[in-house]
Amino acid sequence: MNRQRTAWLFLAPALLVLGVFFILPVIAALGLSLTDYDLYALADIHNLRFVGLHNYWALLHRPLFWSALGNTFYFVAVGVPLSIGASLVAALLLNSPLARIRPFFRTVLFAPVVTTVVAVAVVWRYLFNTRYGLVNDGLAEIGIHPIDWLGDPHWAMPTIIAFAVWKNFGYNMIIIMAGLQAIPLDLYEAARIDGASAPRQFWHITLPLLRPTMMLVVILTVAGYFQLFAEPYVMTEGGPLQSTVSVLYLMYEDGFKWWNLGTASAVAFMLFLIIFAVTTLLLRLARRGEHPAGERT
């Protein structure tokens, strides 16, 4: 009986799909990014020319690419710490032995994660409406003048970040809770006998032992947040003054609005390289810091 052949038969459907509809296109994207594929080439493939690294070179000289990159980094740099901070606080609260009706709270706090981004982005757009939104109405109660949340270039990205935190914190909360529950209870017991206060227990037991979990959560969230797209598409259409154009939004417009598929492929590859570089760097940093933290406990 041919075991090898059986195995490959079981693998065939999945590998075929992944090969043809994922791996192959990724390789093709690299090729595409070295051409001037545009509307003319779309009409007649003979108009296609190989341009080498020209698309990448042109991108580096394009102000909109830099502002898209800046906006995306802003979203990641502010959004990731806020999201994970919220996840950590929620996980610690839920994990406390003093917390009541935990399953209820867990479900409610997780609910935004399973909702459809587009649908809840539409809801947030109205919550932050300058005239009729509940947010400005609430702020008026405490004497703050209405803010044009999504119409002011300074406020649009913070509003999108607030939305992303609300939408996503439940996900990491569940992972962090699992990390907290894996910490042996006798460690806390011993610390209590030694007279360590709750904040000291948190600093010297909880945080160091939570480190691998936090590392994982940070890297997954950073990689995810770099792929910002639906939020600006629905909430601001990249505006105002292109202050919420993300790298993927730029790729979408270049590729599927203006049909410059060569340029758009270069944008996609740049994003991939950036995500790869940033997550690798984070992984390095986290590994380097591992030993001192281990010694302290």
Place this chain on the structure above:
Amino acid sequence: MNPRLAKVLINGSLCGLAAAALLPLLWMLSVSFMAPGEASSLPPPLLPAHATLHNYRELFAHAGMGRYLLNSLLISSAITALALASNLMAGYAFAKLRFAGRERLFQALIGALVIPAQVAMLPLFLLLKTIGLVNSYAGVIVPGMATIFGIYLVRQYARSVPDELLEAARIDGASELRIFGQIVLPLLKPIMVTLAIFTFLAAWNDFMWPLIVLTGQEHYTLPLALASLARDHVQDSELMMAGSVVTVLPVLLLFLALQRYYLQGLLLGSVKG
């Protein structure tokens, strides 16, 4: 700290967080029952003066919501069924069948996880255009028929299936397909439910790829229809909220019903991701 005070503080904070998580959703539900224009009055009302189903009727009678709902159901169900089948087979093969290069191939797949899906989208569009699948249900379904994450999830779970069980069946002369169908699949039931709900939710909520590949309204899924409504009907907040409810409610209910499986999958998928 005084334990009573701590208890009040902790539960109070949890209530605050829960309110922040739920308020936008409850507000969406409330506004969806308001009469047209009611939400755009000052001060903004929290509850409808006279609850009405007008917006829902309008959506289904004139905005084609029924069609979009069916499209979403059809596409998400097809992706779920097909991806489940291929991921289960591949995950089982990686966990339990022996073949040359197994570990290397699996490592390569895991390595490919770092590539954002969007990198593939431009050539994928051209490929589907060539084979005539742009603006069709198949165009959305086909690229989702297998996922690396799904294969990984099944493999992790299937490794706990005892080898002796499979060997005994082989000695009895059962075919590999029969072993898979009658012995392995029943043991994989929990991970099947987990993977099914994960895939269904992801397909239902997906936005960017359907936006690219579906060029005509007749194939639109709910998120696409809602995004296009939101761009055209900026003023009709009551109608938009009803549309959001129709989009969010099915997945929210599905999650509530199968929560345990979903959270389990989330943890399985990220522990060694």
